[in-house]
Structures are given as structure tokens and as C-alpha cells.
Amino acid sequence: LAKTTQPISMDSYEGQEVNITCSHNNIATNDYITWYQQFPSQGPRFIIQGYKTKVTNEVASLFIPADRKSSTLSLPRVSLSDTAVYYCLVGEADKLIFGTGTRLQVFP
Amino acid sequence: EAQVTQNPRYLITVTGKKLTVTCSQNMNHEYMSWYRQDPGLGLRQIYYSMNVEVTDKGDVPEGYKVSRKEKRNFPLILESPSPNQTSLYFCASTPRSRSPEYFGPGTRLTVL
Numbered sequence: 001l002a003k004t005t006q007p008i009s010m011d012s013y014e015g016q017e018v019n020i021t022c023s024h025n026n027i028a029t030n031d032y033i034t035w036y037q038q039f040p041s042q043g044p045r046f047i048i049q050g051y052k053t054k055v056t057n058e059v060a061s062l063f064i065p066a067d068r069k070s071s072t073l074s075l076p077r078v079s080l081s082d083t084a085v086y087y088c089l090v091g092e093a094d095k096l097i098f099g100t101g102t103r104l105q106v107f108p
Numbered sequence: 109e110a111q112v113t114q115n116p117r118y119l120i121t122v123t124g125k126k127l128t129v130t131c132s133q134n135m136n137h138e139y140m141s142w143y144r145q146d147p148g149l150g151l152r153q154i155y156y157s158m159n160v161e162v163t164d165k166g167d168v169p170e171g172y173k174v175s176r177k178e179k180r181n182f183p184l185i186l187e188s189p190s191p192n193q194t195s196l197y198f199c200a201s202t203p204r205s206r207s208p209e210y211f212g213p214g215t216r217l218t219v220l
Contacts, residue, residue, distance in 0.1 A: 034207040043112075043198050043211030044151070087151065089207055095167050096141075096206060098151040 004090055004099040011105050018075045018106075022088030022099045025069050031091030033064060033071045038085045038101075047073065047086075078106045110135050114199050114212040121189060122220050129184045129215050131199030137210075139202045140182040141166065142174065144195040145214075151198075156206065157182055189219040 004024045012018045027033070032051050036044035048055060050062040050071070061074040075082060083106045088099035112133045121127055133140065141156035143166075153166030157176040171193055173185040182201075186193060197215045200208030 032205050032207055034205075041214070043200070043214050044208075045211070046209045049205070049207060091206065096153050096156075097167070100150055 004088060004092075004097045006086075006088060006099040006102045008100070009103040009105070011107065012078050013107050014079055015077050018078050018082075018104060020073045020075075020086050020102045020104070021070055022073070022090075023070050024088065024090040024092070024097075024099075026092045027068050028091040028093060033062065033068070034089040035060070035062060035071075035073045036087045036089065037082075038087065044087060075104075078104075080106050080108060082106050110210065112199055112201055112210050112212040114197075114215050116215060117213065118216050120218045120220065123190055124188050127186050127189060127217075129186075129197060129199075129217070131182045131184065131212060132180050133182075133199075133201040133210065134180065135201060135203065135210065136179065137201035137203045138179070139204075139206055139208075140176070141200050141206075141208055142172070142182070142184050143198045143200065143208075144168065145198065146195050154184070154197075158206075189217075191219050193217065194219050 006022050034049040035047045038044045048060045048062045055062045063072040085101045085103050087101050115130045138159045142154040145151045152168045155174040157163045199212040202209040
């Protein structure tokens with residue numbers, strides 16, 4: 001199984017938009033793409049989920065191209081409290097595979 | 109309050125001593141699953157259950173057992189723990205797709 005890859009880290013400033021991309025070449029045809037936020041010593045927290053095109057909720061947007069081999073989590077106007085690790089999750093065949101995780105640091 | 113609970117939160121044990129980590133959810137979710145998180149290896153699925161009495165292996169099931177006798181509970185059993193099972197474990201549940209929506213707070217296990 002190919003790895004589901006993400007950038008290791010990203011830096012941003014408060015108020016900026018942050019886009020985190022996940023590459024998932026072997027995604028299963030019928031599976032969703034899900035994104036999570038994780039703070040130290042806590043369980044992952046569900047952010048957003050989508051199957052294709054664009055999904056938006058009160059905290060984020062998720063962009064998925066037609067081939068579904070990648071996805072982009074968009075966080076509008078980040079704040080210091082958005083400093084965390086972000087993971088994508090996709091299904092590959094009969095397995096669920098988490099991305100490698102992106103550590104987002106937001107500066108004042 | 110919707111939640112997934114795990115017990116114990118921290119456990120130090122010795123090689124070969126059977127242990128059980130409990131997981132319970134109060135949302136009547138059908139789908140539950142277990143994960144381990146390790147530095148450099150990330151989050152990996154151990155086992156999942158689509159409903160009562162229905163369980164299946166995830167990515168790293170070796171050395172673990174699970175059971176689903178009731179909808180709300182999904183215990184993780186280590187019959188003979190070994191040091192390579194030292195890890196941070198998370199239980200999760202979801203009402204619909206197999207991608208977990210609610211995670212527990214985690215159980216940090218150390219096997220000496």
C-alpha cells in the first residue's frame with residue numbers, strides 16, 4: 001500500500017488561511033476522505049469529511065479533485081488555538097490509512 | 109454529553125500479563141474501532157467492529173483480541189503483552205461511514 005502523505009510541518013500567522021494537502025494515490029472507490037485535528041495527549045478530533053468536490057462546515061473546507069488522489073483541508077483565518085497536528089484518513093482496499101500528519105504552528 | 113470513554117488512561121505492566129482496556133460509547137453507534145499511535149509510525153487501525161458480534165482485523169491486529177457483545181462496549185484484550193505493544197491506544201466510534209468520528213481520550217500503555 002502506498003503511503004498517504006502530508007507535509008511534515010507548516011507555519012502560519014494568526015488570521016491567515018492555511019491549506020494542508022494530503023496525497024492518497026490508492027484511495028478506495030467508495031470511501032470518504034476525513035480530516036482530524038489532534039492536540040498533545042488527546043484523541044484526534046473530527047474536522048470534516050467529504051467524498052468529492054467541495055465540502056464546507058463551520059470550521060473548515062475540504063477540496064477534492066475529480067480523480068480523488070489528493071485532498072486539501074482549508075482553515076480560514078487561523079488562530080493560535082489551531083496549533084495542532086492535522087491528519088487525513090482514507091480507505092485503501094479493506095484498510096483505513098491515516099496520513100503521516102502535518103504539524104501546524106500558528107504565530108501571533 | 110456524547111463521548112467515548114476508555115479505562116485505564118495509563119497502565120504499566122509486565123510482559124505476559126494479560127490485560128484489558130475497556131471502551132464505551134453512549135451514542136448508540138454501530139461502528140467502533142481501535143487504533144495505536146507510535147512516533148514515526150503514526151496512527152494505525154488494530155481492529156474494528158461494524159455491529160454487535162461483528163469484528164474484523166485492521167492494519168496491525170497481531171497480538172490483540174477484541175469482542176463486541178454489546179453495542180456500547182468494545183474492549184481491547186492483550187492476552188500476552190510484549191514490549192513492542194507499548195503505545196498510545198485510542199478507541200473510536202461513528203454512526204455511519206467506517207471513518208471514526210469520536211475518539212476516546214487515549215490509554216498510554218507501557219509493557220516492561
